[in-house]
Amino acid sequence: MPTLPPKFDVTREDIARVVASFYEMVRQHPGLGPVFAVHVTDWPKHEAKIIDFWANAILHERSYDGNPLKVHRDAGNVRPGMFDAWLALFDMTLRRELKPDQAAAWSLLAHRIGRSLRAGVVEQTKDAGGVPILR
Numbered sequence: 001m002p003t004l005p006p007k008f009d010v011t012r013e014d015i016a017r018v019v020a021s022f023y024e025m026v027r028q029h030p031g032l033g034p035v036f037a038v039h040v041t042d043w044p045k046h047e048a049k050i051i052d053f054w055a056n057a058i059l060h061e062r063s064y065d066g067n068p069l070k071v072h073r074d075a076g077n078v079r080p081g082m083f084d085a086w087l088a089l090f091d092m093t094l095r096r097e098l099k100p101d102q103a104a105a106w107s108l109l110a111h112r113i114g115r116s117l118r119a120g121v122v123e124q125t126k127d128a129g130g131v132p133i134l135r
Helices: 012-028 032-039 043-059 068-074 082-097 100-124
Strands: none
Touching (some): 012 043, 032 082, 068 100, 082 100
């Protein structure tokens, strides 16, 4: 079976560097840090899984096995408004760690995935009247 080319020009090493830098900032973030701290007890293991996720999404590797929407829905403390902070921090990391064209391409993909995850969380978080809670 022929191998598909990467969606854009990054390597697995680039992905690992971005993921490590991003989660270093997440752990210090006043809004996101506590949310992750509830769920992540083994940061190296978590980061390895996320590296596999991005390698699958960008490089077409088949090393990731998971369901991000289910994880975010089942977490219990992930709110739709958190995705804006997550994406802003991720974009900052991309700009710091990559060349501008790489950062822009990855940002587009991350925002598309983020919108999908946010929509899935919104669908689950409604008030008593059935109105989505967006923050």
